Amino acid sequence: MCKSDEVVLSIKNVSKSYGATQVLNSINLEVYKGQIIGYIGPNGAGKSTTVKMMLGLITEFEGNIEIFNHNIKTGGAAYKSRIGYVPENGEIYDSLTPLEYLSFVGGLYGMNNEEIIHKTSELMELFDLEDMLHTRISSFSKGMRQKVLIIASLIHNPDLLFLDEPLSGLDANSMMIVKEILEQLANQGKTIFYSSHIMDVVEKISNRIVLLTNGEIVADGSFEQLQQQSKEGSLEEIFNQLTGFDQHKEIANQFVSIVRSGDNNV
Numbered sequence: 001m002c003k004s005d006e007v008v009l010s011i012k013n014v015s016k017s018y019g020a021t022q023v024l025n026s027i028n029l030e031v032y033k034g035q036i037i038g039y040i041g042p043n044g045a046g047k048s049t050t051v052k053m054m055l056g057l058i059t060e061f062e063g064n065i066e067i068f069n070h071n072i073k074t075g076g077a078a079y080k081s082r083i084g085y086v087p088e089n090g091e092i093y094d095s096l097t098p099l100e101y102l103s104f105v106g107g108l109y110g111m112n113n114e115e116i117i118h119k120t121s122e123l124m125e126l127f128d129l130e131d132m133l134h135t136r137i138s139s140f141s142k143g144m145r146q147k148v149l150i151i152a153s154l155i156h157n158p159d160l161l162f163l164d165e166p167l168s169g170l171d172a173n174s175m176m177i178v179k180e181i182l183e184q185l186a187n188q189g190k191t192i193f194y195s196s197h198i199m200d201v202v203e204k205i206s207n208r209i210v211l212l213t214n215g216e217i218v219a220d221g222s223f224e225q226l227q228q229q230s231k232e233g234s235l236e237e238i239f240n241q242l243t244g245f246d247q248h249k250e251i252a253n254q255f256v257s258i259v260r261s262g263d264n265n266v
C-alpha cells in the first residue's frame with residue numbers, strides 16, 4: 001500500500017467540536033509520500049473540517065497535526081509553501097484575468113514573474129484556455145474556472161496536494177487529463193489527499209481509501225482490502241454498508257410521492 005515509508009502527514013488524536021457538537025472524535029492517520037488518499041464520508045462527516053485544519057485555516061482543535069515533520073500549531077507557516085489546495089467552492093477573483101490571478105498566487109509562493117508567466121501560458125494552453133489568459137474570470141464557465149483553480153494549486157510544484165471535488169464541472173476529456181496528472185504526480189513522489197463523493201473515481205485513482213463517518217475513521221486501506229473486509233463489490237456499496245445506509249429506494253419513493261402530491265394523474 002505504501003509507496004514509501006516517509007511520513008508526510010501525521011494526524012494524532014485530533015478532535016474538534018463546534019459548541020456542543022463534536023465533529024471529529026480523536027482521529028489518527030499517517031500518510032506516506034506518494035500516496036493518493038481517497039478521503040470519503042457522508043455529508044457533514046468532518047472531511048472539510050479536517051482538510052481546513054491541515055491547511056491552517058482552522059487553528060482551534062485538540063491533538064496534533066504534523067506536516068513534513070513539523071507540528072503545524074507550533075512549527076510556523078513555512079510548510080504551506082509546499083502545499084497546494086483545490087477548494088470545494090473556489091474563491092476566485094472574478095475581476096481578475098487568469099494571468100493576474102495566477103501571478104498573485106505564484107507571488108504568494110515566492111515565484112518570480114518570468115516563471116509565473118511562462119508556466120501560466122503553457123499550462124493554460126494544455127487546458128485549451130490559451131485565448132483566455134487576458135479575459136476576466138467573471139465570464140468563465142464552471143469548468144473553465146475549475147481549470148484555473150487546478151493550475152493555481154500546482155503552479156508552485158507542491159509536495160502535498162489537497163483536493164476537494166477537483167473534477168467538479170470538468171468535461172469527460174478534461175477529467176481524464178486531471179486523473180492522469182494526479183497519477184503521474186503521485187508516481188513522482190507527490191502526496192495527494194483527494195476528497196470526493198464520486199465513488200467510482202475515488203475507487204480508481206486512490207491507492208488508499210479512508211472513510212470518515214460520525215467524526216471517526218471507520219475504514220482505512222486499499223480498495224481491495226476494503227472489499228475483502230466488507231464483502232461488497234463497488235466502493236459505492238462498501239460506502240453504503242459501512243455507513244449503515246440501505247434506504248435509498250424508500251426515501252426516493254417518499255420524495256417522489258410528496259413531489260407528486262396534488263397531481264391529479266397520481
Ligand SMILES: Nc1ncnc2c1ncn2[C@@H]1O[C@H](COP(=O)(O)OP(=O)(O)OP(=O)(O)O)[C@@H](O)[C@H]1O
Nearest residue numbers: 018021023041042043044045046047048049050088
Ligand atoms: N463554522 C462552523 N460552525 C459550526 N459548525 C460547523 C462549522 N463548519 C462545519 N460545521 C459542522 O461540522 C460538521 C462537519 O462539517 P464538514 O464541512 O467538515 O463536513 P464534510 O464531511 O466536509 O461534508 P460535505 O461532504 O457535505 O462537504 C457539520 O455538522 C457542519 O455543520
